Structures are given as structure tokens and as C-alpha cells.
Amino acid sequence: MVRITESDVIADVVIVDPEAHGDERGRFVETYRRSWFPKGREMIQGNRSTKQAGALVGLHYHLHQADYWYVLAGTARVVLHDLRSGSPTDGATLALDLSGDHDRGLFIPPGVAHGFATLTDLTLWYLVDGYYNPADELGMAWDDPAVAADWGVRDPVLSARDRANPGRDELPDALRPRWGLRT
Numbered sequence: 001m002v003r004i005t006e007s008d009v010i011a012d013v014v015i016v017d018p019e020a021h022g023d024e025r026g027r028f029v030e031t032y033r034r035s036w037f038p039k040g041r042e043m044i045q046g047n048r049s050t051k052q053a054g055a056l057v058g059l060h061y062h063l064h065q066a067d068y069w070y071v072l073a074g075t076a077r078v079v080l081h082d083l084r085s086g087s088p089t090d091g092a093t094l095a096l097d098l099s100g101d102h103d104r105g106l107f108i109p110p111g112v113a114h115g116f117a118t119l120t121d122l123t124l125w126y127l128v129d130g131y132y133n134p135a136d137e138l139g140m141a142w143d144d145p146a147v148a149a150d151w152g153v154r155d156p157v158l159s160a161r162d163r164a165n166p167g168r169d170e171l172p173d174a175l176r177p178r179w180g181l182r183t
Contacts, residue, residue: 058115111177
């Protein structure tokens with residue numbers, strides 16, 4: 001039986017523990033179903049990311065796009081931080097591990113900053129409810145003290161973009177997500 005749980009740390013973040021079926025031939029897991037997310041929109045684009053152990057991606061956020069993450073292979077330490085002004089959980093940080101060995105999906109609503117550190121080599125499959133829009137690809141500093149996250153890696157490998165992201169307090173007001181507003 002699929003278990004769907006809304007996070008008690010960050011509002012509107014949903015954790016899915018799907019049911020796996022297997023025998024001597026292999027396994028089958030239904031990884032995503034639209035009806036699991038009554039507050040979400042239809043996912044319209046699928047992506048795959050592969051990273052080496054020790055990589056760190058993020059923190060990224062969108063004003064308009066939601067993500068659904070599912071690790072196919074390896075283990076990621078996922079860090080989420082609520083940036084939504086007016087949210088009942090504004091400023092809250094959630095860290096959890098997603099692993100290809102333990103079936104679990106993660107719905108991330110717009111306005112929640114998200115990133116991951118690869119504890120092992122990793123293949124991440126994810127869906128988004130909006131087509132790629134560079135104007136909605138925003139970021140904040142992965143090591144911001146307001147986030148206070150344990151990423152689980154020493155000396156992470158980061159992109160130039162992620163090294164240059166501003167701190168939470170440096171985000172321009174026009175790029176600060178608002179609770180309940182979404183187009």
C-alpha cells in the first residue's frame with residue numbers, strides 16, 4: 001500500500017513511500033501518480049540527473065514550478081528550506097536521505113529551496129510541472145547559516161552557479177516567494 005505523508009516540518013512538501021512488488025525476476029514500483037498530490041498540477045517534463053559521490057547541487061528554487069524527485073540508484077542527502085514569505089513554516093529546514101535501495105518520492109512545491117549532496121554515485125529521476133524557464137531558475141547559498149544543514153559530505157564539488165548564489169537575507173524582494181501565490 002502506498003503511504004503518502006505531508007511533512008510536519010515544511011508545509012506542502014509530500015513524501016511518498018510507494019509499494020514495491022518483486023520476485024525472482026526483479027521488481028516493479030509505481031513511482032508517481034498525479035492523484036497523490038491534490039495541491040499539485042500535472043507534471044509535464046521528466047529529467048534525469050547523474051552525479052558522482054561528493055557533488056552538491058543547490059540550493060535552487062522556483063517561484064512557479066514544483067518538482068517530484070525519485071532516486072533510482074545511489075543515495076542523496078536532500079535539503080529543503082522554506083523561503084515562502086507568509087508560510088506557516090517560513091524558514092524551516094528539512095534534511096532527509098533518498099536512496100535507490102528504499103523507494104521514496106518527494107514532492108517539492110514552488111518557493112521551497114531544494115538541493116542534494118551525493119553520498120554515493122547517484123541517478124536522480126525527477127518530474128516538473130513547468131517547462132524549463134531560465135527566469136524561474138533561482139538560487140540561494142547552500143551553506144547559508146539560516147539553513148544550517150548537515151549535507152553529509154566534506155569538501156563538496158559545486159558548480160560555479162551554486163558557489164555564487166546569494167544568502168537568504170540577500171535575495172531581492174521581487175525574487176522572494178510568497179505563500180499561496182502561484183501562476
